[in-house]
Amino acid sequence: MARSDNSSEQDKGSEHKKRIGIFGGTFNPIHHGHLINIALVKENFNLDLILLVPVKDPVHKLLNGNISPDDRIKMSELAVSGIEYCKISDIEIKRESPSYTITTLEELEKIYCNDDLFLIIGSDSFNELDTWQEYKKILSGYTIIVLQRPGDIELRDDILKIAKRVEFQKGHMIEISSSMIRDRASKGLPIKFFTADEVVNYIRDKGLYKVDY
Secondary structure, three states: OOEEOOOOOOOOOOOOOOEEEEEEEOOOOOOHHHHHHHHHHHHHOOOOEEEEEEOOOOOOOOOOOOOOHHHHHHHHHHHHOOOOOEEEEOOOOOOOOOOOHHHHHHHHHHHOOOOEEEEEEEHHHHOOHHHOOOHHHHHHHOEEEEEEOOOOOOOOHHHHOOOOEEEEEEOOOOOOOHHHHHHHHHOOOOOEOOEOHHHHHHHHHHOOOOOOO
């Protein structure tokens, strides 16, 4: 699976203005819930490409399991292998400075300078945007697609009011999470059907998530 970064993926000069979704996360590990959301967003918002951007050191959450960035990148690549509209970007993994979303968006904007970028986040992240670095620049400069599941809390009006454009992806309740997979793997329980078979095999072969938290 080819990686997209600021040296190898140049869409400058493309005749077709692409619609590109940016979906960041720890992907620790990636699972079918992520892949279903990707498929729904791609379809409903007519996106040409979705970039999954694994973070190196998340600013707002702990990275459980002591899993290396390379392992999370590899698992993500395995999961989306064969999905032509989805690529993995190592732009944040390679960055030496703290992993801020605004930095990533501005760097990707230089790479995909003729295209439209859409930031894909969950409703919980949307409601915490005021804790993000230069969040007003994110809200005023980019269209945000918010993933909403049944039972999610309402979005904050004060953040909605200053957003350039917010779109909503209504999804089904999928009871799969990365923490569930880590917990099951640490206890030696099967994780088949929670994520792609290739990811299951990788976790097993590498002995990942063996330590209980």
